[in-house]
Amino acid sequence: MANISVIGSGGWGSAVAIMLAKNGHRVTLWSYLKEESEDLKKYRENKPFLPGVKFPDGVRFTSELSECCQDADVIVTATPSHAIRTTAKNMSGFIKDGQIIVNISKGLEEGTHSTLSKVIKEEIPNCEVVVMSGPSHAEEVSRDIPTTNVVACENCETAKIIQDIFMNPNFRVYTNTDVLGVELGGSLKNVIALCAGIVDGMGLGDNTKAALMTRGLVEMSRLGVALGAKHETFNGLSGVGDLIVTCTSMHSRNRRAGILIGQGKTPEQARDEVKMVVEGIKTCRAAKELADSAGVEMPIVNEAYKVLFEGMAPGMALKNLMGRDKKHETEMDFLGTVK
Numbered sequence: 216m217a218n219i220s221v222i223g224s225g226g227w228g229s230a231v232a233i234m235l236a237k238n239g240h241r242v243t244l245w246s247y248l249k250e251e252s253e254d255l256k257k258y259r260e261n262k263p264f265l266p267g268v269k270f271p272d273g274v275r276f277t278s279e280l281s282e283c284c285q286d287a288d289v290i291v292t293a294t295p296s297h298a299i300r301t302t303a304k305n306m307s308g309f310i311k312d313g314q315i316i317v318n319i320s321k322g323l324e325e326g327t328h329s330t331l332s333k334v335i336k337e338e339i340p341n342c343e344v345v346v347m348s349g350p351s352h353a354e355e356v357s358r359d360i361p362t363t364n365v366v367a368c369e370n371c372e373t374a375k376i377i378q379d380i381f382m383n384p385n386f387r388v389y390t391n392t393d394v395l396g397v398e399l400g401g402s403l404k405n406v407i408a409l410c411a412g413i414v415d416g417m418g419l420g421d422n423t424k425a426a427l428m429t430r431g432l433v434e435m436s437r438l439g440v441a442l443g444a445k446h447e448t449f450n451g452l453s454g455v456g457d458l459i460v461t462c463t464s465m466h467s468r469n470r471r472a473g474i475l476i477g478q479g480k481t482p483e484q485a486r487d488e489v490k491m492v493v494e495g496i497k498t499c500r501a502a503k504e505l506a507d508s509a510g511v512e513m514p515i516v517n518e519a520y521k522v523l524f525e526g527m528a529p530g531m532a533l534k535n536l537m538g539r540d541k542k543h544e545t546e547m548d549f550l551g552t553v554k
């Protein structure tokens with residue numbers, strides 16, 4: 216049994232706290248807002264994000280970071296991506312040498328385009344970072360619906376420690392050492408999920424969505440390989456696995472925001488209506504800027520960028536994608552990835 220602190224009490228942090236407590240660990244769940252923490256304590260339920268699911272006895276609640284860090288064997292970070300740097304900075308003074316931090320948030324930092332493990336490492340140089348990603352909606356994990364994820368760390372022995380802590384008969388965990396590939400897959404799929412929602416909101420068909428997902432995966436892999444990730448990682452749980460769940464599930468915040476945009480709402484209106492964190496919007500900007508500077512072709516991401524940030528109508532973006540030059544399906548670029 217381990218002492219585990221989960222930093223961030225949105226839907227995902229809460230679901231993972233519930234699961235880890237059911238696995239037999241002592242869990243402390245940290246909330247950004249004191250009121251949020253008090254409500255969790257009072258109702259033993261996360262009413263806004265996971266209504267109807269009770270926290271087991273093994274979970275305690277706090278809004279004090281110091282008490283979360285000091286006695287924890289493992290710390291799990293689950294804030295929205297935009298809050299990871301500040302949260303890590305605030306944690307840094309309480310972290311012991313070699314402390315394992317498992318990041319389960321998905322996204323890229325705005326401006327720097329850094330992966331979240333890199334951001335954590337920059338703020339807490341004495342810790343060891345593991346990332347967990349894959350197809351896992353909080354609504355299902357909190358209700359013990361069978362799920363598989365992957366934990367990635369350059370040190371496979373550390374990944375195995377986390378695999379043992381998280382695994383249970385309904386949550387199967389694989390290990391991987393391609394940290395960059397796992398993080399990029401989990402982040403970039405949110406952009407394609409937004410587009411899949413737009414396709415649904417426009418009332419287009421299953422053919423359209425299958426095309427978007429397939430070619431979207433090609434773009435994700437192409438950027439990933441150009442940045443140093445392994446191509447095969449994108450064919451795994453954190454790549455195609457998460458892409459499938461996010462593009463098809465009504466639980467997906469990114470897809471739900473996309474549906475509203477496809478129905479004619481602005482990205483701001485869509486984000487406000489979904490209420491929960493929609494990571495794909497910011498990640499789209501980061502992906503476009505990364506692709507531009509690496510000279511990588513990402514036509515879907517480019518069109519999504521125009522819709523999200525330049526006011527282009529989704530119908531025009533679709534027309535642009537369908538009207539591109541003729542291609543051979545498995546055309547390779549200089550890195551051997553499919554164009």
Ligand SMILES: NC(=O)c1ccc[n+]([C@@H]2O[C@H](COP(=O)([O-])OP(=O)(O)OC[C@H]3O[C@@H](n4cnc5c(N)ncnc54)[C@H](O)[C@@H]3O)[C@@H](O)[C@H]2O)c1
Nearest residue numbers: 224225226227228247294295296298320321352353491492
């Ligand atoms: N929800 C899921 O099913 C799921 C699954 C896997 C990964 N994720 C990822 O986990 C991360 C968190 O998503 P979520 O769905 O739990 O979010 P959420 O929308 O359910 O909750 C957002 C939480 O962030 C808190 N918050 C707001 N501003 C903050 C700040 N500045 N600092 C710290 N906390 C702040 C809010 O108080 C709230 O508790 C995202 O990166 C998301 O992509 C979510």
Ligand SMILES: O=P(O)(O)OC[C@H](O)CO
Nearest residue numbers: 349350351466467468469
């Ligand atoms: O609800 P979304 O779109 O933020 O996706 C959540 C998870 O990343 C799914 O694995």
